[in-house]
Amino acid sequence: MNSHALETLRTSPDLAELAAYPFNVDLDRADHLEAVHLASGVPTEAWAGDDTGGTYFHCEGGQVLYASSDGSAGLIGDSIDEALETLIGLPCWHDLLHHIPPDADDDTLTAAVTEAEEELSEFYGPELDADRSRLLAALGLRELPAPVLVRRLHRALLRTEPDFLLLNSQEGLAHGLLDGLPRPPLWQTVLAPGQADLAALRADRTLIATVAADPARREGVLWAARYDLNPDDTSMLRALLGESPRPEHEHEPGCEPEYEPVYEAAQDGREPSAEPPLTWAALARRQGRTELARAALIRLLDDAGPRDASLLDGLVVEFAALGDHPQAARARWLFASLQDDPGQRAAALTDLAAHQRRAGDTDAAARTLKQAEALTGSEAMHDC
Structure with a gap:
């Protein structure tokens, strides 16, 4: 993480304390509540958090991703310095993620920020502006106009998917979008x-x-x-x-x-x-737009219901084509749970075991094969 501003915070306790309060960028909270990773596989590293349980992650390409404690995430800057400019310049940034039209003019954006900061001032006192200027100057960062910061934040948020889709590492479920900004279908x-x-x-x-x-x-x-x-x-x-x-x-x-x-x-x-959304996800894969396809497929899988057996079967095929066997296994497990016929369920479990093995989870694959054998009594399952 090549950031002079961050190094300054790490070596200046008084500045780090000011960043934590009132600007809610706390270097001592860089410990997320659950294991997470990007669906793309790009490495991330937590470097700070806030008092709501949210965490700021640095991505390998330099970008900063914020993950909330309630299961939503979004890109907030292309670098740590840019993110700090936004977080310090807009301590009310959480209040600006919804209900602001993307084409709002400067007056509308300024009014929205002013209203949000008036509420903050009730807690932080009249020193908020002075503290902001002092902290930004000490870190060598710019003090930018509120409309500039809001628009830059919105542009970053709109780049969250597909490349920065955050997953729960244990279950493979995707985090929701942090914002309510409109996106093309x-x-x-x-x-x-x-x-x-x-x-x-x-x-x-x-x-x-x-x-x-x-x-x-x-x-x-x-x-x-x-x-x-x-x-x-x-x-x-x-x-x-x-x-x-x-x-x-x-x-x-x-x-x-x-x-x-x-x-x-x-x-x-x-x-x-x-057209079924799976159609467009499959076309995205054939276009070579791997992360766009993966993000769309994961969203479809997360939303699949008990009547979506055909969709789940198609998702297995698409995830396998991407080489994403953990997600293929998740889709096949849900598909298997919908099969009432013992033979069909055993066949689904056998395929599930194959994806688990390709995902590197050999213990789970062995357990799944035993379940399949219990349904059919066939030792031939070992040959899957």
Whole structure:
């Protein structure tokens, strides 16, 4: 953690005490309540906490992630220095995460911060402004206008997912979002490259060979055409299909890169929002957007209910394709619990054991195989 400001806090007890109160950045609270990790696998290190049980984590790339004690998390800065500027400059930052329009003007943001700090002043006294200026100056940090800090905080929060999705290490469950800021739906994010390529092909048909040579781009164009098919697209789409090899994953749910399904969807007036979310998560994976796919799949798994056996089965396939066997095991365990037929449950448990073994949990895999054997009485389970 290369931060002069942090080193200054660590070697200056009076400044560290001021940071802890009233600015609620306490170096002695760098101990989170539970084991957590990023879904992406990027290493993190706790460096401070607050009096609510929340913790500030430094990510390997320099970013700072805040995790609350109630199971939510969000990115709050691209560096420790930037995070400290925000935390000291906006000690009321928790009150600015909801109900503020992302396009609010300076006057609206200033008024919101002023109102929140008036409440803080009732507890901290009139010295809040002076203490803020003194601490920032001592740490070599900037004292920025409130609207600048709020907008920078919001931009950081919007970058939390997919790369900084925080998980409970024991159960694999995702933390909720720290803020209430609006975000585009998954389908919009995943469909955007295909829409851009479709527009480019309409303007320049010489690009067909280039797009056709990339299975992910080719599939993206076909998906985009489903919801925006022009009469003049027919020859271009047939050329795109005829000049390229078929992708390896045509058998997977949601992957139908044939011209007729494109035409039928366009004729039916189907909207991308009507497609199952698993469709878009799978397409994100095939586009190579691994963390976007992983985050979407984990959210789907966390929200899965007792009637979602088909979804859970599809999630196992997608997690396995990502090489994320811990999450695949979690999905298969839930799927197995929904199987009433002993043989089907035994088969699901056998597959669960395989994912547990690939995840490195050989003891759990052995226990799961015993459960499967108890259901079938078959020693052949050891061959899974």
